[in-house]
Every structure is written in C-alpha cells, then in structure tokens.
Amino acid sequence: SQQGEEDPQALSIQEGENATMNCSYKTSINNLQWYRQNSGRGLVHLILIRSNEREKHSGRLRVTLDTSKKSSSLLITASRAADTASYFCATAMYNNNDMRFGAGTRLTVKP
Amino acid sequence: AAGVIQSPRHLIKEKRETATLKCYPIPRHDTVYWYQQGPGQDPQFLISFYEKMQSDKGSIPDRFSAQQFSDYHSELNMSSLELGDSALYFCASSPSPNQPQHFGDGTRLSIL
Numbered sequence: 001s002q003q004g005e006e007d008p009q010a011l012s013i014q015e016g017e018n019a020t021m022n023c024s025y026k027t028s029i030n031n032l033q034w035y036r037q038n039s040g041r042g043l044v045h046l047i048l049i050r051s052n053e054r055e056k057h058s059g060r061l062r063v064t065l066d067t068s069k070k071s072s073s074l075l076i077t078a079s080r081a082a083d084t085a086s087y088f089c090a091t092a093m094y095n096n097n098d099m100r101f102g103a104g105t106r107l108t109v110k111p
Numbered sequence: 112a113a114g115v116i117q118s119p120r121h122l123i124k125e126k127r128e129t130a131t132l133k134c135y136p137i138p139r140h141d142t143v144y145w146y147q148q149g150p151g152q153d154p155q156f157l158i159s160f161y162e163k164m165q166s167d168k169g170s171i172p173d174r175f176s177a178q179q180f181s182d183y184h185s186e187l188n189m190s191s192l193e194l195g196d197s198a199l200y201f202c203a204s205s206p207s208p209n210q211p212q213h214f215g216d217g218t219r220l221s222i223l
Contacts, residue, residue, distance in 0.1 A: 030209050042115075042201055042214035043154065088153060092209050098167040099144070099212065101153040 006089060006102040014110050019076045021105040023089030024069075030094040032065055034074050037086045037104070046074075046087075081111040113137055115215035117202050123221045124192050132187040132218045136204030142166070143185045144212060145177055146201040154201060160185060161208055189220075197222045 006023045013019055025032070031050045035043040049056045049065045049072065056063045062075040076083055088104045116135040124130050136143050142161045146154040147170075156169035160179035171177075174192075179185045189196060199219050203212035 033211060035214075040199070040217075040219075042216045043203075043212075045211040045213065048211050098156045098159055098169050100156060101146075103153045 006087075006105050008105060009103065010106045010108070012108040012110065013079055015079060015081055017079055017109075019079050019083070019107055019109070021074045021087050021089075021107070023072045023074070023102050025072075025089075025091045025100075025102075026070065027091075027093060029067075029091045031092050032063075032072050033090045033092070033099070034061075034063060034072075035088045035090060035101075037088065039086075043088065076107075079107075079109045081109050083107060083109045115202055115204050115213050117200075117215035117218050119218060120216065121219045121221075123223060125223050126192055126194065128192050130189045130192060130220060132189070132200050132202075132220070134185045134187070134202030134204075134215060136183055136185070136202070137213055140204035140206050140213070141183070142205045142208050142210075143179055143183070144203040144205075145171075145185070145187050146203065148199045148201060148217075150198075152198075157187070166208070192222050194222050196220060 033048045034046040037043045047058050060077045065072045086104045086106050088101045090099045090101045092099045118133045144159040145157040148154045157171040159167045163179045174190050177187045199217040201217045203214045205212045
C-alpha cells in the first residue's frame, strides 16, 4: 500500500490565493519531502523536512509536519499561474533508500 | 548545472520484446533510484543502488532487472514486455541516501 496519501486530489484556485495540500502516511519516517511535477516531466524537489522538525519555509512554501498524526501539509502562498502542477509528498524511512510517494494533488491556478 | 540524463526519451516496443533504459546520474551522486509512473498515477519505487550495490527493492517485477556500473550509470532491463508496462520510467540520483532526489525527464515506454 502507498506510504503517503494526499488530499485533496485536485485543487483549483485563483492567482494570488493560498493553496494548502495535505499528506498522511502510515509508518515511522526519517524525513518527508515534497515534489512538484509538471505534466509529463520529471519531479522537482521542493523541500525536505526531517522527523524532528515541525515547520520549514522556503520562499512562498511552508511545510509542517506532525509526526503524532503522521501528517504533513504544504502551503503555497500568493499562488501564481506557473504554480499549476501536480504536487507529491514522499516519505523516506530510516536507513532506507526507497522513497514512497503519495497519490499527488493536482493544483490548477487560474490567472 | 548537470542534471540526470535518461535515454532514450521515448521508446516503442511490442509485447514480449525487451527494452533497456539508461540513466546517467549527476556527477558525484552515489545513489540512483528507478521509478515507474503509469498514466495519472503516482511514481512507484522500483529499485535503488548505493555505491553500485543494490540497496532497496520496491515493486519491481521479476521480468525487470537493473544494475549500476563502475561509472555510476545505471540500466533498467525489461523483458517479456506487457501492455501494462507502458509508463513513464524515471531515474533519480542523490548525493547520498535519504537526501533530496534529482529526477531526469524520464523515458516514455509504449508497448503496442
């Protein structure tokens, strides 16, 4: 079964609004990562948050991690049309070299 | 900056044929990963290598095998291809395990 499950599956907002995507996972993790994928292209790493961290920022991105609830959220502030893409969370277990991806959220930002 | 290079970008095969996909990681990255992504699906981890040794195995069919060579490039060999093998195959590399992965643009494999 998949390690990470994301919601919503699809999100459509207007430019300038904030977008929040959530991810839940099932097992203990070493870290959780968020990736972005434009249609038919490779995934691009956005941010990594370790299991002992609760919040991390990178530009317009804010990621939170709640290990007690086994969940994470990605907030994109002041969204732009260029943010339109699929966003995946991925979890890496301790000492494992395999990363498990969630189902992804398809974000559409309308200009 | 150098990125992960995958070849070929597109590949068309027929059922029961074989295919070989190649991946050239970013220089000095010692970990390579392979993923399969079906249409509208999330990437599924297949297999990874650390310092040329297989390190983890995911949902890779027995018909598939992979290896990492002395120059750190990796190849995914696929035999007895089935229609369901049609997908995007991504390779990624990272400087070390559990670090952010850098993805190539993938090989789109179509089975007729």
